[in-house]
Amino acid sequence: MKSKSLAKWLISGPPLLYLVLFFAIPSLIMAFAAFRFPGDYGGLLPLTAANPDTGATELLINFGNWRDFLTLENFQRFFEEPIYFELFVKSFWYAGLTTVICIVLAYPLAWLIARSPKKTRDLLVLLVILPFWSNFLIRVYAWMIILGPQSYFSRSLNYLLGLVGIEPVSLLFSQFAVIVGLVYVHLPFMVLPLYANLEKHDMALLDAAQDLGANAWQRFWKVTWPLSLPGVWAGTALVFIPALGMFAIPDLLGGTNSMMIGNLIKQQYLDSRDWPFGSVLSIMLTLTVLLLAALAGWAGSRGKDKR
């Protein structure tokens, strides 16, 4: 019994330690930073200083002066200025739209792969993950070329638009380009969990549904779709959350008005060097995502009870 639990710790210990060191502790540091003041030259106002006489490190903060070091001002700024809330809403909208488009595009593809013969299936899965073999930034730069005004794609599109009397459009540096980029990058993360789910479906269920009077539309919505929901949820989590925090794609493909929350956080840390406010934004993002996940879980379990 004892050796069994020892083995359990030996196996789960290293990954647990890794997560504590590189995820839990940094998260706590960040949470703490949200309550501190920015330093004079960026970063954080130091809580310790070297004593000029002894050279030893001394703690500057104490019970008398903690108000000089800890503050709620950063949170105040977040809640007082509507622009941050608006940016949150916009980022959720982008990530949500990306997720929906990914579901619509990935579902038929995942279905097709799941229904292919075994050999073709492996090849198709390989093709889905093939883009991961090249660098993420290179793939986004490729979209800059495709959507750029000089590309065949843009020129043909604008030529066709001209034929029906519509003004030429500029594709790059727009919200459209950002959504295209987000969908492109995240699509495989929707295809794979959906495929893993659909592949396990028992085809006899569809025969049974048809036999009992369901047409193709009813067979999908009454049988396939509800049974695929675990895959849809897994894909949604894998697409929505990374898309929400994405900053590289809006940076490269977006225009001045397609900034996302990720860009602002990056800006706070790297450009403005206002770490406390960057931390506030990160924490608020994490909390909102957790809240949404809790709501979804609650709604899901309620739905199950009702069934």
Added chain:
Amino acid sequence: MALLEIRDVVKTFGDFTAVNHVSLAVEAGEFFTLLGPSGCGKTTLLRMLAGFEQPDSGEILLDGKNMAGVPPEKRPVHTVFQSYALFPHMTVAQNIAFPLKMAGVAAAEVPKRVDEVLEDVRLQQFARRYPHELSGGQRQRVAIARALVNRPRLLLLDEPLSALDAKLREQMQIELINLQKEVGITFVYVTHDQGEALALSHRIAVMSQGQVEQLDAPETIYSYPKSRFVADFIGQCNLLDATITDVQPGRMKVEIEGVGTAEALPVPGAQVGGKGTLTLRPEKIKLGASLPQGGVDEVHFKGRVHDCLYLGDVTIYIVELDNGTLVETMLPNSGSGKAKFFDDNDLVELAWRFDAGHFVLA
């Protein structure tokens, strides 16, 4: 007019002819069984009745209406699948309500209809359970209830009992017979289990290699098989190769090479010199150390016990005839207090009434 008429139906998959010119008719209210080994075409025929496959040629008529081109969802035919195919995300009640909803039955009426059919299969208290919370037998009954609730013209059952253990299977057979009597719906039942077919059916179509070998009532199929295949496939049967030596009205003689002459009922088309097989059920053979000879209506041979199989209620004795042919016989172990009457290599005598055997022309 028959409820279901199958006229000269052919179905091929590539080079393989699954169903080869099959014609048969099923009457309303009948428990009809398609029986045959795997690959005989019975499941393909069933799938054509359900509408999942289309015949290459021939016609399927239901209530006199040609079913060609009618998709499964539009046919008044429901199937009980071998794997049951219950919807795992729906409760028992929701599973059973499914065909009602698809048929557009008024929402207010659905619960009443579901309750009724749940009562028929004695599952009222399981209405809110999910399929994974049920035993195999209960799932089976849900699948039947779901297929029956809409009162289809025809209920197709594709080896529905094959996943159950022997005891439960027997119990479900009795339930199926009673249920079919109660609801009066025509059942077309597919199985490879000849015992099941004999126990359940009003009529059986024995299929082999895409064709119907014999279509008759169970007792006719068992006692008067039309071909060597049917005799061999249904139950235990001794097959003795023989040649006709004499044909009289009401009686003919056949020569079993190396053993002797036996009398048998004449069969249509019998001619002197005609070759064929004398089929003989083990339970119709008398076995003894010495049996009275010279009975007018009896066939009488000698042999030697080759093997004994003690089965509890009966013991099977495999007897070797003079020409080396092995004949299976059985004796009940009732009343004697003895488990065995003979041992290996005992000399025994066999006898049977001349009309117990049935001659099949090759």
